Amino acid sequence: MTPEPSARAIAPGDRILVTGAAGFIGSAVTRALLERGARVVAAVQPGADQASLEGLDVTKTEADLRDEAAISAAVAECRLVFHVAALYRFWSKDPDEFYDVNVGGTLNVLRAASEAGVERVVYTSTVGTIGLDHTSGGRDDPATRLARESDWPRVEHLFGSYKRSKYVAEHEVLRAAAEGQPIVLVQPTLPVGPRDRAPTPTGRTVLDFLNGKMPGYVDTAMNVVDVDDVATGHLLAAEHGGQGRSYVLGGENHAFREILDILAEVTGLARPTLRVPAGAALTAARISEIVEGKLARRAPSVPLEGAKMATTKMIYDDARARSELGYSSRSAREALARSARWFADNGYVVPRRLRKIRWAD
DSSP, X not given: OOOOOOXXXXXXXXXXXXXXXXXXXXXXXXXXXXXXXXXXXEEEOTTOOOGGGTTOOOEEEEOOTTOHHHHHHHHTTOSEEEEOOOOOOSOOSOTXXXXXXXXXXXHHHHHHHHHHTOSEEEEEOOGGGSOXXXXXXOTTSTTOOOBXXXXXXXXXXXXXXXXXXXXXXXXXXXXXXXXXXXXXXXXXXXXXXXXXXXXXXXXXXXXXXXXXXXXXXXXXXXEEEEHHHHHHHHHHXXXXXXXXXXXXEOOEEEXXXXXXHHHHHHHOOOOOOEEEOHHHHHHHHHHHIIIIIIISOSOOSSOHHHHHHHTSOBOBOOHHHHHHHOXXXXXXXXXXXXXXXXXXXXXXXXXXXXXXXXXXX
16 A cells, blocks of 8 residues: 655655665665655765765765764754664674664664754664564464564574664664654565675675575575665655554565575576585584684684574564555565676676576576
8 A cells, every 4th residue: 555645755855864874775775865855964884885875975974873972963954864774793703892883873873863853763673673483384384474573582582692782772762762752663674685795694695606605505484675675665664654663674485495496597507405404504503603703713604693593484574564654575586686686797706607697587
């Protein structure tokens, strides 16, 4: 359905802050806002790669989320704030950094927005804070129910410092909303698409397939969504979202084997056929975490948090966003094809594999 026109409609000339504007989702939100004619203040972490903002007519400002003065200066005179920035990775030498950035930084953004009289904050949370107890049976199991915004997680299922810190941050955002600050939350599923420069853990899956670094696969399932659809969902939430309400921004749910089938179809590359038992994947991750993470003090090649996520069926219901916001998404096939093409066109795929690609479209 198409929602009614909103008094919060984003209008040409609106000054709007996007934190994490140089990141994967942040740069997509920035582009979506520019298409609406907004004047975007693009807040980026000092020293961050800003290639995703090249050629965009934005006001760039370097602002560490932990720097209250810098955040206050960035928020000044902005009508809306899209707080997209977060520390998103599966390992850090200093786990406290996740809380300093994801929790403390979020509190700084909320304080600055409140003091500046910002009309609405859109907070980018994650589906990682949603409980997945009902998804364990798989999408073909009649007992399976897709996870939705109201499903709470068990604490022991909040794998790793990223998920835990985002869960705490979400609590603080909801507290501020309950106290009256104008806030809406969005929870993207697993986005893929152009300009995934890092790449993100989800994009890394696509890239590993392209580079032939995926000898096998785990029997799991996930919700795949195009990053530009997620960006549009952010704008719809700003305009039509309910006060303090959360919205899953997703696409299609697929078994991981099906995702590999899609990638094989659009690229002409063979998909891995070896099914890796979940126990074996977790054992390899635990060894990597001890040997590389704790002993060598470097990022594990098989991070335990990533392995635990990979062995959990991450399938979601985004009906609330579709019915209340008018949200929609393209097919998983199109999203994955756009991701694969961007990696291939931008030097991420090794030459011997690039020569084997035969695009379906």
